[in-house]
Amino acid sequence: MATLWNTKVYCENSSTSLQEVESDFRVRKAILQSRAKALYQQIRCLECGNGQTIEYSGAPTANEMRQLIWDLLVEGHSEEDIKGVIEVKYGHKVWMTPPLDTRRLFDFSLPFFGVAVCMGLLYFRYFAPKSPKVYARQLAKVNVETPYIYERRLIDMLTPPGRK
Incomplete structure (x- = not known):
């Protein structure tokens, strides 16, 4: 009033x-x-x-x-x-849209950084071009006696018994 x-x-x-x-x-x-x-x-x-x-x-x-x-x-x-x-x-x-804080920026970027590291590791493990040394190591793992064994078996099959 x-x-x-x-x-x-x-x-x-x-x-x-x-x-x-x-x-x-x-x-x-x-x-x-x-x-x-x-x-x-x-x-x-x-x-x-x-x-x-x-x-x-x-x-x-x-x-x-x-x-x-x-x-x-x-x-x-x-x-x-x-x-x-x-x-x-x-x-x-x-706040519905909180202000950007540099202390929290690391928390937001950590998952993206982890995914990037995992994808990089997968790329270098499975998809990256291999150096000649890697191919040489893979070739060295082949058993050297394998061709000799096949040749020996073939000779054994063709040689008549008792002629050895």
């Missing part, structure tokens, strides 16, 4: 009407609501396990975060200030 009285006194002292003040109030409220909604969509609910934003969450923490954001917007803080307050109070895990 006091705010209505102050508004009426303000209207009587200036040339603005009550309708203009109310429309100005509605415009400011709509702007604050749109800014708050944009912030609500950027923040993850800490209690919901499915990554839901605080805009649609009914958890007590989400209600507390929404009230904090609204209070800071009404006080006139910028969105960067509000984001800073939220991050200090709840940590960097509240």
Whole structure:
């Protein structure tokens, strides 16, 4: 009631009407609501396990975060200030798209590095061109006596018994 009285006194002292003040109030409220909604969509609910934003969450923490954001917007803080307050109070895990951090960059790149090393090992083991030394080693593993054994068997078959 006091705010209505102050508004009426303000209207009587200036040339603005009550309708203009109310429309100005509605415009400011709509702007604050749109800014708050944009912030609500950027923040993850800490209690919901499915990554839901605080805009649609009914958890007590989400209600507390929404009230904090609204209070800071009404006080006139910028969105960067509000984001800073939220991050200090709840940590960097509240953001739907967390900022890139060089400490976490190693954690994200480790699986890709592991896959690249495994593919490199597989390539050099099975698909890389082999050097002549490798072929020479493979040829050296062939039994040298093999041709002699076949020749000896052939001679044994052709020689009549008792002539050996």
